[in-house]
Amino acid sequence: MAEVLITGANRGIGLALVRSLAMRGDRIHATCRRPAEAVELKALAASPGFAVEVIGMDVADPGSIRAAAAALAGQPIDILVNNAGVLGPERQSTLDIDFDGWLRTFEINTISPLRVVQAFLANLRLSAAAKILTVSSRMGSLAYNRSDRIAYRSSKSAVNKVMQGLATDLRGEGIAVSVVHPGWVATDMGGTGADLSPDVSAAGIVRVIDKMRAKDSPRFYNYDGSELPW
Ligand SMILES: NC(=O)c1ccc[n+]([C@@H]2O[C@H](COP(=O)([O-])OP(=O)(O)OC[C@H]3O[C@@H](n4cnc5c(N)ncnc54)[C@H](OP(=O)(O)O)[C@@H]3O)[C@@H](O)[C@H]2O)c1
Structure with a gap:
């Protein structure tokens, strides 16, 4: 458990x-x-046999992150999944970009994951073999040369770099750090034409979590366990 x-x-x-x-x-x-609005999550939390606690945390609000961390002070965390993310503004081509929207995208997709890790690092250090997995995207791979959605792509390229550095800094403590591409998933972000259901993607991500080891990190995993170029 x-x-x-x-x-x-x-x-x-x-x-x-x-x-x-x-x-x-x-x-x-x-x-x-x-x-208060998380109806499906609260229904899951109420399911018999499920140990799910719902906690308020806006990852773009440092005070909110601090409050959530304070609520869990002293409790070990074995696995931290940075999943929250946004696609970014309407206008995001290199020739016509909403700069404020790009900044906001960076704040949520790039800066917040590290802020969350730092806030919960004391909890992770209480685990025998903690793991930190950030849900990134293949769209951030520097080997994937496309120019659409450049705010989103650059925010994911940058979070990959941040997590690569974090992996180096935490490897000696036995904490594994990696990033994962969840596939193209039918969510509000992925749209209805996507390849995978959220449940299939999540099952793959869980298998990725299970195989993460500090000595092997960082890795850029695909949801199916294969590896992607950074
Ligand atoms: N779907 C895909 O095909 C796909 C592909 C590659 C990568 N990804 C990545 O997968 C992750 C999950 O995406 P998804 O497809 O599940 O997207 P989604 O359906 O749009 O859900 C995004 C989640 O992020 C949360 N979020 C956004 N801003 C937040 C904030 N400031 N504080 C706390 N939570 C916040 C949203 O909460 P609210 O309901 O409060 O907005 C929601 O729970 C993202 O990092 C995304 O970039 C998705």
Whole structure:
């Protein structure tokens, strides 16, 4: 039984991860920015046999992150999944970009994952073999040369770099750090034409979590366990 913290757990891939991990008996600290509106998540938390605690946390608000960390002070966390993310503004081509929207995208997709890790690092250090997995995207791979959605792509390229550095800094403590591409998933972000259901993607991500080891990190995993070029 692992203690797991997930961000953006109220819908999409985050919600499917809560379901998948809770079904196998893990204990989930499921965070989302508006718990009062998280109807599906609260229904999961009320399911018999599921150990799911819903916690309010807006990853773009440092005070909110601090408050969530204070609520869990002294409790070990074995697995932290940075899942919360945004696609970014309407206008995001290199020739016509909404700069404020790009900054906001960076704040949520790039800066917040590290802010969350730092806030919960004391909890992770209480685990015998902690794991930090950030849900990134193949769209951020420098080997994938496309120019659409450049705000989103650059935010994911940057979070990959941040997590690569974090892996180096935490490897000696036995904490594994990697990033994962969840596939093209039918969520509000991925749209209805996507390849995978959230449950299939989440099942793959859970297998990735299980094979993460500090000595092997960092890796850029695809949801199916294969590896992607950074
Ligand atoms: N779907 C895909 O095909 C795909 C492909 C590659 C990568 N990804 C990545 O997978 C992750 C999950 O995406 P998804 O497809 O499940 O997207 P989604 O359905 O749009 O869900 C996004 C989640 O992030 C949360 N979030 C956004 N801003 C937040 C904030 N400031 N604080 C806390 N939570 C916040 C949302 O909460 P609210 O409900 O409060 O907005 C929601 O729970 C993202 O990092 C995304 O970039 C998705």
